[in-house]
Amino acid sequence: MPPPPDAIDPIAEARRRWVEHGWVDAAPGMAAITSLMRAQAIVSRRVEVALRPLGITFARYEVLMLLSFSRRGSLPMSLIGARLQVHQTSVTNAVDRLEAADYVRRSPHAQDRRATIVTLTDAGRELAEKATEVLNRDVFSQPGLGPAGVEVLLGQLDDLRHDAGDY
Structure with missing residues (x-):
């Protein structure tokens, strides 16, 4: 179900408030990290729902x-x-x-x-x-992004993981 037309993106609102409070340099990173954590929760829920019937x-x-x-x-x-x-x-x-x-x-x-x-x-x-x-x-064949978006995301996540010493 799509959100109502007057729905507010809470992450965009938090970013706006970060800027408003003078944390301009940190605002994009805060929004990115918060979005990533929210996306992880969404994906985890989809996987959980898919696997639950199998116990x-x-x-x-x-x-x-x-x-x-x-x-x-x-x-x-x-x-x-x-x-x-x-x-x-x-x-x-x-x-x-x-x-x-x-x-x-x-x-x-x-x-x-x-x-x-x-x-x-x-x-x-x-x-x-x-x-x-x-x-x-x-889940895997319908990740919520098109094929090009999946490849872009994989590249970005690869960079993040590499920089963190994940491999």
Whole structure:
């Protein structure tokens, strides 16, 4: 549903007030960061709505997909955290939930007693495939920008991530 014709963009209004208060140099950055955070919330909600009927979160989906892309369908837990760029506690939480639902299983590493291997089950592979179909159809193929806009956004986000040392 489109906003009413007299709707005010709260971020544009905040930017105007930043300028009004003399924070002219910071106003564009404030508007950009606030817009980025709002966009992230919008996208997260779309992903959540798409995955909810499958009983999975995006964090768990990412673990399943990472495992499905691996040659053996298994990886050490520490490598999962590194590849997904998340804290080990988040990986443990996601794997706990996936294991409880029989989508993955844990086993000790053959050579390193301190390490744990996480392996995708057949049910986990099926869920990953189904979730990917849903996300491709309902979210990824319709991101809210045209193809040119997506490429521009990717370039800008790549610059931001690179400057932050994300890779």
